[in-house]
Amino acid sequence: MNNITLAPVQTDQSSHLMPVFGRQPISFVRGQGSYLYTEDGTEYFDALTGIAVCGLGHSHPAVTEAIADQAATLIHTSNIFEVPWQTAAAQKLAEVAGMEEIFFSNSGAEANEGAIKIARKFGYMQGIAQPKIIVADHSFHGRTLATLSATGNKKVQEGFAPLVEGFIRVPFGDIDAITEAAINHPDIVAILVEPIQGEGGVNTAPQGFSYLEEIRHICNQHNWLMMLDEVQTGNGRTGQYFAYQHTSIVPDVLTTAKGLGNGFPIGAVMTQGRGVGVLTAGNHGSTYSGSPLGSRVVYTVIDTIQKENLVDNASQMGAYIVEQFRTQLADQNVIVRGFGLMIGIELPKACGDLVNVARDDYHLIINVTAGSVIRLLPVLNINKEQADQLITRIVKMVKNFLA
Ligand SMILES: Cc1ncc(COP(=O)(O)O)c(C=O)c1O
Structure with missing residues (x-):
């Protein structure tokens, strides 16, 4: 392998990078x-x-080997063809996630974009023209326009108005606020929350995971989609494969990323129950979705988590x-x-x-x-x-x- 020596690290002043990150003065090799x-x-x-x-x-070593071998074999084709590694990764992920359908994204924000699209299409299929999604205070769902609009942090939203419409915000853990929203907004179609708010301070709701069970109950009553953002809490992080597995409920839509690829940028939006069959041919896509390389990494990561x-x-x-x-x-x-x-x-x-x-x-x-x-x-x-x-x-x- 060629050893490429990089030029000395540039300071922020002389670098061509957009200064969007507050970086620490250190780099690792x-x-x-x-x-x-x-x-x-x-x-x-x-x-x-x-x-x-x-x-x-x-x-x-398992991830390094999978990446090196797959990179030397086939990195990318296109989703206009069958992608056997994608099918295999989806089967493995579906098993550990308790989900039925999977779409691979390239990040957590994109996985949540997929969830938001599923909620809107779910509403559209019932003749709801302006579908709304309940989201929580202090949440974090990403930096794309729709996901920053869903995020409960004004700093993330500042400067990017007009925000994407269709989100109703409630305090995290407040079931009464959800019940009240249901009365005031007949066009709600889904709730999107994190089981544990990571950016918000490593918090469950005050009532713990029973918040998720209460949400599941309300979603069932109103025929809403229960959508969980497990971008940070998924992939074994919390001592269950997905944090919702600390409870007895299963969400209709589940998103993840981060630990899914161990550093390879890949995420997933998954459905079961009433989330299944909402997105159909032509509704969604991405050039890189579930490439042979990314999919093999996902397969290997799950396999390693299980074997070890x-x-x-x-x-x-x-x-x-x-x-x-x-x-x-x-x-x-x-x-x-x-x-x-x-x-x-x-x-x-x-x-x-x-x-x-x-x-x-x-x-x-x-x-x-x-x-x-x-x-x-x-x-x-x-x-x-x-x-x-x-x-x-x-x-x-x-x-x-x-x-
Ligand atoms: C809960 C949650 N959702 C979504 C995201 C966004 O993921 P990404 O940065 O991969 O777009 C993050 C990232 O920190 C997150 O913690």
Whole structure:
């Protein structure tokens, strides 16, 4: 293989990149499992995994092999042909997701675009001309026009009016607000929520997962689609393959991305129940949808999660990490929330700067969301030794910060 040496990293001023990202002053040239390495070989513990993307860790040999072999065989044809890897990946994903139909997208936002289109078409099929979708405060569904309109965060929407119409916003967890919306808006066709709000601070609704069961009940009563955004919570992250599997209900529409491709950009919108058969020939598409390369990656990721029992590992190691945080930070006025390996530590004050402190002083990559919540999304195959490294560094850092 050719070794290509890149020119030194450009500063924001001299680079041609649109300055849409607030970037940290560091870049990594290599990753292995839970660790990232800079050019000079300095090691960092990656407790963010590209924001819940590299669940199998960096450079997992099964994924590397699948990508290398498929890239040398066939990367792309077109959906005007049969794509056997796409069929195989869909079968595997349908099994673990409890879904029937699957459309592969290229990102989480696009998966949610698919869900929004399904809801609108579902309404159209019933003669509803202006179908509406209920969405929640503090939600995050993506950066395309429709998904930023669905997102419950004004900062994401600012500057992009007119927003896409047809969303009714309710407080997350507020069932009465949904019931009231049903009375005031006869043209509602669906509800779209995240089971756990990731960007919103690693939160379930106040009543926990029973919120999802209450939503399912209301959707059944009104013949609405229950749509769950599991872009972040899916693919084993929360200690179930999909977070809805912590409950007894099944949504009609389910979206995912992130961990689905372990870094390869791919997502999916899936249907079962009354979501099936809504989109038909000519209704939807994408040039790259389910390419041989992307589909083989999805197949391999699911196969690896299954063979290595990573959903159970996420559940067990997540429980251990959360218990240790609760014990070791018991006197620190913090709230620890954990669902498998989706972990949030809410501090009593704003702590955005901890991202820099963690990186520079502890060689630890973390994220702070909702202003005061340390968000940890480590690899699903984390072992006890690595978990202890993570716990030790976080506990020390939080204690120092709050001292
Ligand atoms: C819950 C949720 N939905 C949608 C998205 C958007 O996914 P993408 O960035 O792949 O478009 C994200 C990304 O953070 C997310 O967390």
